[in-house]
Amino acid sequence: MSRIYEALHQAELDSAKRAAVEAAPADLPGVVLPAPAAEPVPAVLPGVAQTAFAAQPAPLAEAAPVAPIATAAAAQAVPDTVLEVPPIPRMVAPTPSPQPLPATIRRPAPVPAPIAAPPLPVAPIAVAAASIAPIPAQPAAATPVEEPFRPDDIAQYTWGPSLHQLPALEHRGAAVEQFRSLRSRMQEFRDLNTLKSILISSGLPQEGKSFVAANLAISFARHKANRVLLIDGDMRRASLHKLLGAPQGPGLTEYLAGKATLSQIMQRPMPSEPGHPLPHGLVSLVFIPGGHAGDKAADLSGNRRFDRLIADVSPHFDWIVVDSSPVNLVSDGVNLARSCDGVLLIARGGSTKYEVAQRALAELKASKVLGFVLNAVEDPPRTGGYYGYDGYDSIEE
Numbered sequence: 001m002s003r004i005y006e007a008l009h010q011a012e013l014d015s016a017k018r019a020a021v022e023a024a025p026a027d028l029p030g031v032v033l034p035a036p037a038a039e040p041v042p043a044v045l046p047g048v049a050q051t052a053f054a055a056q057p058a059p060l061a062e063a064a065p066v067a068p069i070a071t072a073a074a075a076q077a078v079p080d081t082v083l084e085v086p087p088i089p090r091m092v093a094p095t096p097s098p099q100p101l102p103a104t105i106r107r108p109a110p111v112p113a114p115i116a117a118p119p120l121p122v123a124p125i126a127v128a129a130a131s132i133a134p135i136p137a138q139p140a141a142a143t144p145v146e147e148p149f150r151p152d153d154i155a156q157y158t159w160g161p162s163l164h165q166l167p168a169l170e171h172r173g174a175a176v177e178q179f180r181s182l183r184s185r186m187q188e189f190r191d192l193n194t195l196k197s198i199l200i201s202s203g204l205p206q207e208g209k210s211f212v213a214a215n216l217a218i219s220f221a222r223h224k225a226n227r228v229l230l231i232d233g234d235m236r237r238a239s240l241h242k243l244l245g246a247p248q249g250p251g252l253t254e255y256l257a258g259k260a261t262l263s264q265i266m267q268r269p270m271p272s273e274p275g276h277p278l279p280h281g282l283v284s285l286v287f288i289p290g291g292h293a294g295d296k297a298a299d300l301s302g303n304r305r306f307d308r309l310i311a312d313v314s315p316h317f318d319w320i321v322v323d324s325s326p327v328n329l330v331s332d333g334v335n336l337a338r339s340c341d342g343v344l345l346i347a348r349g350g351s352t353k354y355e356v357a358q359r360a361l362a363e364l365k366a367s368k369v370l371g372f373v374l375n376a377v378e379d380p381p382r383t384g385g386y387y388g389y390d391g392y393d394s395i396e397e
Contacts, residue, residue: 147261147263148312149262149263149312149313149316150263151286151316153263154263154266154267154268154286155263155264155266155267155268156267156268156269156270157246157247157267157268157269157270158269158270158271158272159244159245159246159269159270159272159282160245160272161243161244161245161279161282162242162243162244162245165211165214165243166214166215166218166243166244167179167215168214168215168216168218168219168222168281169218169279169280169281169282175215179215179216179218179219180219182212182216182219182373183216183219183220183223185371186198186216186370189342189370193341193342194341195341195342195370196314196317196318196319196320196341197310197314197319197320197321197322197339197340197341197342198216198319198320198321198322198340198341198342198343198344198370199233199322199324199333199336199337199340199342199343199344199367200212200213200216200321200322200323200324200343200344200346201324201325201326201327201333201337201343201344201345201346201360201364202326202327202345202346202347202352202360203326203327203328203345203347203352203356203357203359203360204326204328204329204352204356205237205326205329206348206351207326207346207347207348207351207352207375208346208348208375208376209323209324209326209346210232210234210239210240210243210323211243211375212344212346212373212375213230213240213321213322213323214230214240214243214244214323216321217230217285217319217321218281218282218285219281220318220319220321221281221282221283221284221285222280222281225283225284226284226318226319227284227286227316227317227318227319228284228285228286228317228318228319228320228321229266229286229287229288229313229317229319229320229321230285230286230287230288230321230323231252231287231288231320231321231322231323232251232252232287232288232289232290232323233252233290233301233322233323233324233325233332233333233336234290234323234324234325234332235252235253235256235290235291235293235294235297235300235301235325235332236293236297236325236330236332237293237325238251238289238290238291238293240287240289240290240323241287241289241290244269244287246267246269246287246289247267247289248289248290248291248292249265249289249290249291249292250264250265250289250291250292251265251288251289251290251291251292252265252288252289252290252291253290253291253292253293253294253297253300254291254292255288255291255305255309256300256301256303256305256306257294257296257300258305262309262312262313265288265289265291266286266287266288267286267287267288267289268285268286268287269282269283269285269287286317297325297330297332298330298331298332298335301331301332301333301335301336302331302335306335306336306339307339310339310340320340322336322340324336324337326360327360327363327364328356328359328360328363333364334363334364334366334367337364337366337367338366338367340367341368342367342368342369342370343364343367343368343369343370344369344370344371344372344373345357345360345361345364345369345371345372345373346372346373346375347372347373347374347375348374348375348376349374349375349376349377349378350376350378351376357372
């Protein structure tokens, strides 16, 4: 605002000077007064709304007649003339007109509420529910409680042994002498090493391992009434129960699977008729059949329950003979051999190839192999008739 007042004051001074010059006599020589430059009015005044307008010079009031002055200096003594300046109109910036609203305002369509399904009739449902009989809960399979093994708990069964496949039950003969000789070799080995449990195996089937296992166990039982345990470890094709005429199960398969206890799978023979005693080789023989065949023989043979079985029954028996599967075909026999003290391999005379026997020996490299037994040999040596009769060795039975 101070600038506005200064501009107005300067304009009044300039107007007064022009009036004095015009009133001066025209014949004053040498005095020329320059026309003062008009101060431009600022287009934009501070503090005032910025609106463009044309600057109009304010009309000057008529100057009062003054006395003529003789000199230019006299003109300076003219008192200031008060000019009447019209008031500056207050400029107001135009208010912008509001944007017209649309005639129709569109709002989002409301989401329709879900239509509730009609309630189902209660009566039919109640009838249907009442017609359904409750399903009884299936009881969980109970795991048999393992109790300490006692020989008196072994169940007795009536056996029907196949005599023509068990020559060790005979009193004399070439086959009897061969199994006596094998028994003597095992006893000699036992004098020098720890030997109680023997696994019988072969490289391929049909080489006579089950035949040798059954007759060797009977030969052990006949000598000084040794307590012998015969185990059918061929859980894929169990056959010892057929040779002895004994029940097939429950057997080793059920025990390794945890479905039977040790006392439940063991059996001993009993006389078929009163007054008919058992053969001498079966009185002290206890048998564990292979059980019902399954497809998990490899897994079952590798668990630790077979180790526990051997450890539990060892104090109660003098010899333990275990039949097994062919080691060249499956790993069952290899797994069971780790729990036994020694292994006897069976080879069939004129049938088993050298490569098959060597491979079987390599499969059992982690076990102690006692040797090979050659089965089904033509023209075997006759040792029983050395002194002229075959019953010589019957004295030591």
